[in-house]
Amino acid sequence: MRMPQGKPGRRKAVPSWLRARLPEPVLDDPRICPAQVPGQMGLFPTPARQFARTHAARIGDRRIPDFEAVSEQLRKMADERGVRARTMWIWRLEGFARLALAARDPDQHQVANEALKDLLANGPILGQALERAALLAPPPSHRVVAPRGTGPTRQSGQRDPELRGQCAHCLAWANDRRVLCAPCAHWCCEVRKRGGIEAECSRCHRTLMAIGGLCRMCRIILAETEVDTAQVAMEGGDQLWFARPHAAGLAVGRHLPGTAPLQGRFVHKRRRARALAKAARRLSEHLLDPAQLELFPVPLRDWTRLDTTTPPALTTAATGLLDDFTAYMRGRGWDPAAFSGSIRTLRIVTGHLGAAVPIRESDVRALASLRGSLQGARVINYLCLRSLLEPQPPSDARIARARHYASTLSQPAFAAAAHTFIDVLLGQGSNPSRARSPKTIENYTRAIVEPIEAWITDGLTDPREITRKHIEDTLEPLRGDRARRLHTSLRSLFRALKRERLVFRDPARSLSLTSSRPVPTALPSDRVAGLLDRLDDSRERLMVALVAIYALLPGQLVHLQRTDLDRSKGRLRLRRPGRIDHVVYLDSLTLRLATTWELQRHRRWPDSSNPHLFVNRNTAVDDTGPPVSVSMVQQLFQRLGLPAGRLRVDRIVDEARHSADPVRLMELFGLSNLSATGYVLSAHPDKRSGPIAP
Structure with a gap:
């Protein structure tokens, strides 16, 4: 219509009859960028589209969040650039800003960088305004092209547009146009940093970036279904997930190498699984009932x-x-x-x-x-x-070894005779007798095994066939301690068999063995001096003092009990089975060492119930009260470079030099008359022709 003259810039009003024929302009068309529920994730990717000014005019009255911030930035940019048609320039860009903000995903506050291309030529300058208003999302940090063989592709490795929005690796869905989701892109970068390459997944058989033969999707599925408390595991299929903030993380389970640490939901799932398994446990079917009588002995359970x-x-x-x-x-x-x-x-x-x-x-x-x-x-x-x-019947390891030696004999008659010999030594024969020590039984049995096997090899089948000549031929090549041990063992064997009437006569009864006995000698004074100064532990110092001063044996040390020590009277009692106990009168040095050890023991093990005087960290807390081993005492003297037996002999010889009285040696050290006489003769060879000569 023409403008009337005299009133420039003003249009003539539209006649009413014409306005009635034209419809009212649509300023909020729901078909243009329809409003969505805030926070809801889009199920399908945004299709390719192009916005025009006509689309912006159709949502001109719609209230769009954050629009005022973008409009303010556009006005500032117009002033900075000195735009002449300022109003028209701002009006055009505000329309496209409405479209960009209205087209945002419902779960996103910012405009995606990829959406600027939908605004045609206005995208770059509108992107600056959105960036100033902090409403423009940063571009993806990683853009990885889908590898060949991972899905329907076109030339140059591009995905089919219909599949945009689905990750090629983990198959997660998102309302975007990415080839890979951000977690999978990060996964590929981490695998490359570790020197990994594309390989076939052992589970899904796809050629992807993998660690340990598994791709990221299979690792997450195995981790999620490792403890299936939610019952999400499927037979013949896998549960998919959404991408972006709802994408599964890199935590992939404890049984897979090179994975994230145990934390987050996997720990809670395992804890829940353990609680459910514990609650589902039932009582055992083999509970013992005290009211039920035992019909027959129960064998050893397997x-x-x-x-x-x-x-x-x-x-x-x-x-x-x-x-x-x-x-x-x-x-x-x-x-x-x-x-x-x-x-x-x-x-x-x-x-x-x-x-x-x-x-x-x-x-x-x-x-x-x-x-x-x-x-x-x-x-x-x-x-x-x-x-x-x-408790089970007590058993001794030495007796068990002796039984084993007897059972190894190849001839049954000799094996039965060896077992009978052990029974007699234990005091369990037909005529009861005093039992020998387990160490003696083991030594005797071990000594007789070798000659008996030699006799069996020569053709003997029964102990009654053994004669004096066989025993003499066996002892002839032996010398020293070995000959004495075998001679004593064989005499004890045939004496026991004669008592049990397994042989008609004893072939070793009148058999004697000529052997030389070593003369006890003293140690050089430089080896004995300063023994206590080399030790710091009070227990070791007391052991060395008892051996060096009172000539105690290692076996006597380990069996000493706390009640045997009377510190008020300065006396120590030595228990000797089958004999009268021997009393040792302690000097001030030994009493002081004993007091120091008692205080140290009380500080370290105040509630120890072990009755023995000497304990270690194992026996002190054992409520059965076992003694320490003899080897512990022997190792102590090995560290000093001086055997306990040699130190004991040196002490007795030194006392024999000063007193020359065998009775005094018997009182001090509890020796027999024969041993005491031998020590005196060793210290005073000139008295061999005197009244105490043998």
């Missing part, structure tokens, strides 16, 4: 077939016993890492057998022998204190 990975539930009594055992161990001051194997052993035993009936010691020992992580010694001591242990 614990090797037991599955210790899933122990049964504990009864109320077993739970209380396990808690009391833990408190008992902590009260002894033991490290929790040191008695975890004992707690595990008691947990398995009480879980399967209960705590209402005493547990057999053989069951605890059999279970503890299965693997190194199970320990039974402390469990046996604790059950014995609580009167819940059925």
